[in-house]
Amino acid sequence: MIPISPEYITIAILAATFLLLIFTKLPPAAIFLGALTLTITFDIAPLSLALKGFNNPGVLTIGALFMIAAGMYSTGAISILSDRLIGRPRSVLQAQIRILPSIAFGSAFLNNTPLVAMMIPVIRDLSRSCGLNPKKLYIPLSYASILGGTCTLIGTATNLVINGLINDQLQQGGKNLPFMEPLKMFDLSCIGVPATIAGIGFLMLFTKWLLPEKSVSDSLETPAKKRRFRLELEVEPGGFLEGKTVENAGLSGQEGIEIICFIRDGQSIDFTPATVLKGRDMLGFAADIEAAKRLWATMGLRPLYSPGHLRHERHRHHLVEAVVSRRNQFLGQRVGDLKSEDRNVNIWLVGFARGESAMEYPLKDAVVQPGDVVLLEVTDSFFYRNINEIQFSMIQKLRGAAIQRTGQAVTAAGITAIMVITVAGGWMSMLNAALLASGAMLLTGCMDLKTAGKSVDFATLIVIASAMGLESAVTASGLSEEIGRFLGSLGGSSPHAALAVVFTGAILMDAMVTNVASAVFMFPIALTIATQLGTSFMPFAITVMVGASCSFISPVSYQTNLMVYRPGQYSFLDFVKTGVPLSILVGAITVFLTPIFFPFH
Numbered sequence: 001m002i003p004i005s006p007e008y009i010t011i012a013i014l015a016a017t018f019l020l021l022i023f024t025k026l027p028p029a030a031i032f033l034g035a036l037t038l039t040i041t042f043d044i045a046p047l048s049l050a051l052k053g054f055n056n057p058g059v060l061t062i063g064a065l066f067m068i069a070a071g072m073y074s075t076g077a078i079s080i081l082s083d084r085l086i087g088r089p090r091s092v093l094q095a096q097i098r099i100l101p102s103i104a105f106g107s108a109f110l111n112n113t114p115l116v117a118m119m120i121p122v123i124r125d126l127s128r129s130c131g132l133n134p135k136k137l138y139i140p141l142s143y144a145s146i147l148g149g150t151c152t153l154i155g156t157a158t159n160l161v162i163n164g165l166i167n168d169q170l171q172q173g174g175k176n177l178p179f180m181e182p183l184k185m186f187d188l189s190c191i192g193v194p195a196t197i198a199g200i201g202f203l204m205l206f207t208k209w210l211l212p213e214k215s216v217s218d219s220l221e222t223p224a225k226k227r228r229f230r231l232e233l234e235v236e237p238g239g240f241l242e243g244k245t246v247e248n249a250g251l252s253g254q255e256g257i258e259i260i261c262f263i264r265d266g267q268s269i270d271f272t273p274a275t276v277l278k279g280r281d282m283l284g285f286a287a288d289i290e291a292a293k294r295l296w297a298t299m300g301l302r303p304l305y306s307p308g309h310l311r312h313e314r315h316r317h318h319l320v321e322a323v324v325s326r327r328n329q330f331l332g333q334r335v336g337d338l339k340s341e342d343r344n345v346n347i348w349l350v351g352f353a354r355g356e357s358a359m360e361y362p363l364k365d366a367v368v369q370p371g372d373v374v375l376l377e378v379t380d381s382f383f384y385r386n387i388n389e390i391q392f393s394m395i396q397k398l399r400g401a402a403i404q405r406t407g408q409a410v411t412a413a414g415i416t417a418i419m420v421i422t423v424a425g426g427w428m429s430m431l432n433a434a435l436l437a438s439g440a441m442l443l444t445g446c447m448d449l450k451t452a453g454k455s456v457d458f459a460t461l462i463v464i465a466s467a468m469g470l471e472s473a474v475t476a477s478g479l480s481e482e483i484g485r486f487l488g489s490l491g492g493s494s495p496h497a498a499l500a501v502v503f504t505g506a507i508l509m510d511a512m513v514t515n516v517a518s519a520v521f522m523f524p525i526a527l528t529i530a531t532q533l534g535t536s537f538m539p540f541a542i543t544v545m546v547g548a549s550c551s552f553i554s555p556v557s558y559q560t561n562l563m564v565y566r567p568g569q570y571s572f573l574d575f576v577k578t579g580v581p582l583s584i585l586v587g588a589i590t591v592f593l594t595p596i597f598f599p600f601h
Contacts, residue, residue: 006044006477013038014470021555021572028555028565029459032466039469045476052472053465057431062113062464062559063456064434068416069117070455071441074315075412076299076404080240082122088129088248092136093204095126099137100144100200107148108155108192114420114434116145116560120567128294129250136211138568139578140203142560143552147199147586150192150549153185158519158548162541165523178527179536190597191542195550195589202585203578210578212570226288229351229375230260230358231295232304237279240406241300247273249300251283256291260284260358286358292351292375293319293401303350303377304363315405317377318397319350324372325393336364347382351375405446412446460562467556475521487525495535495600496591499543502526503587506547510557518557519548535600542598546590552579 017035020026040050053059072078085102089095099119106115119141127134149155153163163183170180235241241249252259252273261284262271282304287295295301296319324331330338335349352363353373359366366372375398382388388395419437422428428436441447447455487505490497502522509518526540551557555565555575564570 006042007479007482009042010039010044010473010477010479013473017470018572027459029462029466032463032470032556036466036469039473045469045472049472049476050469053468056465056468057429058559059461059465059468061431061434062117062563063461064431064438065114065117066456067438067447067452068114068419068434068441069121070451071412071438071446072118072416073121074402074404074447074451075408076240076406077409077412077416078118078122079125079299079404080406080409081413082126086122086126088250089126089132090130092132092208095130095132095137096140096204096207099123100140100203103141104144104148104151104196104200107145108151112145112149112156112560113430113563114416116142116563118416120563124567129254131255133213135213135568135570135574136207138564139211139561139570139574140207142558142564143203143578143582144196144200145560146550146552146558147192147196150546151189151196152192153183153188155188155192156515156549158515159183159188159545161516161519162523162545162548165520166537166541169527177537178530178534180538180541183541188542188545191546191590191593194593195546195586198589199582199586202582206581207578210581211574226256227353227356227373228286228288228358229292229353229373230363231285231287231292231351231375232363233283233285233295233298233301233350234304235277235279235281235283236300236302239279239300241277241298242279244277245273246271246275246277249277250298254291254294256288257295258286260286260360261362284362287351289321289398293398296350296375296377297401297403299404299406303348314377314403317379317403318382319401320376320378320382321394321396321398322374322376322392323394324368324370324374325391326370328368328370328391330368331370333368334364335366335368336362348377349374350377408444408446411444412441415440415444415446457563457566460566463556463562463565464559467562470556493533495533495539496595498529498533499539499591499594500587502529502540502543503547503590506544507550507553507583507587510548510551511554515548515551515558518551519544522548533600536598538598539594539600542594543590546586550583550586552582552586554579 013035017031020031021028024031036050039045040047044050069078086095086098089098103112103115103119106112120138123134123137123141126132127137146156149159153159166180167182169177170182246252246259251257259271261282262269262275263282263284264278283301285291285295296303302314335352349363351374352359352366354366354369354371376382383397415437419433423430423433438452442449442452487501490501502525505525506518506522509521522544523541526544527537530537530540551561553576555561555570555572561575568574
């Protein structure tokens with residue numbers, strides 16, 4: 001039996017992985033875990049290296065950052081910041097204009113992983129409330145954060161790694177080495193800033209065609225087929241929505257929501273999207289169940305039949321859907337005639353539906369009948385009262401509906417700010433700071449253990465950890481070395497062509513291994529090419545930095561790509577279609593500008 005080279009086995013595993021990602025709907029986590037299992041089965045890399053991703057600090061950091069984002073979201077801190085910085089964009093382009101430059105700027109000085117982690121729920125909510133296509137926002141979010149990292153020395157780990165390798169070479173003091181010198185904070189800006197501006201401009205202009213529309217599965221069931229409830233909600237005096245227009249409050253234009261009445265001071269008034277909301281305004285909505293959950297959880301709104309003194313405790317409440325039974329004690333009574341002492345004080349009426357349609361008359365005029373479907377805001381005690389089994393023939397707790405604890409928003413924002421400052425100042429590692437911050441979120445009540453546990457996207461963590469194991473297989477099998485030899489032979493005698501080859505090699509390696517591994521792998525290749533050509537190494541060092549950082553063509557090449565992969569419900573080809581032309585654009589700018597600011601001689 002002829003032994004099969006580890007290189008060919010690795011190539012076969014990588015090819016099978018990419019084909020499964022492209023042509024099947026298998027979960028990415030299952031595909032990558034299967035690929036990692038094959039590399040272990042064929043003993044391509046030592047077991048400790050194959051499994052290094054599962055105890056990697058970067059992977060653990062991302063898990064902790066998911067909890068930080070959950071704490072920011074559950075307190076409303078993200079929603080408040082988003083409202084002030086982003087507002088309510090009317091189109092995908094307007095949303096991109098408001099989001100992408102800010103993310104790129106922040107990523108130039110801060111770790112882009114927490115920025116993307118906190119923006120994922122913001123984009124999800126914006127897409128729902130403004131009717132935007134999230135598929136045209138998640139990938140641009142990741143790409144903008146990657147581009148921003150190319151603008152400064154501290155923007156990405158790859159920049160710091162390459163600068164560290166340069167310092168190592170200088171300390172070794174080789175006499176035959178080409179010219180090199182340590183890089184300063186903003187040396188990269190002359191390349192990174194133009195590339196970032198051009199890249200963001202490209203995303204704004206072309207993602208309309210390159211990224212997919214909403215899939216058919218996103219809207220299999222039309223609103224007409226869903227039960228619609230009548231909800232009556234009141235604007236909280238002094239709350240988040242008072243002083244906003246109906247449009248800016250996000251109450252008009254949402255999918256599945258229709259405003260059917262507007263009551264002010266006991267009188268029905270005509271309203272437009274420009275009508276300014278005042279405290280104690282009552283709005284009546286017709287909404288399907290998903291829209292009803294969003295309305296109930298909207299900051300600044302509360303059920304009309306909800307006691308105001310519980311405003312700051314509502315984050316502990318639940319939203320349930322229930323069907324009135326034939327033994328309900330309130331049958332035949334008008335909702336408006338029910339006195340508070342007659343009702344369970346732990347139950348407040350949110351919505352009402354009879355059949356499939358929302359009622360056209362006020363809830364106070366509804367007469368309770370068997371089979372009526374109601375939405376109720378309840379406390380924990382509701383689920384332990386046996387009498388509710390008599391009152392209702394069916395009770396279902398609605399998942400995904402939660403009131404944000406806005407009283408802790410400042411605390412959550414302060415914890416996150418301290419985390420970012422300690423990391424940016426170099427006083428603590430990202431993992432240590434993230435773990436301490438998530439612990440502080442729990443201790444201060446910004447989130448509970450259940451929220452923290454649910455916030456961690458374990459499928460994404462499995463993909464990232466498995467991808468790191470595949471990187472070890474690529475290196476240990478000798479495949480990466482063969483690729484390096486091939487790229488070196490393509491450089492020829494032209495320095496500009498050699499720069500293009502180095503950039504291309506970094507991009508291709510990104511698709512197979514992580515960006516940091518790509519940078520480490522390409523560094524000696526670039527150094528060899530510069531030595532053979534007799535030129536300065538600095539233009540090659542800059543090219544490796546930008547090329548290894550710009551991981552656009554594969555979801556596995558950069559952790560922020562993996563973070564948006566599942567929320568955007570993307571396919572592998574979505575990254576290819578957008579990432580290849582963006583890589584060509586950034587590569588052309590890099591190869592053209594780098595020799596101008598960092599001459600070959």
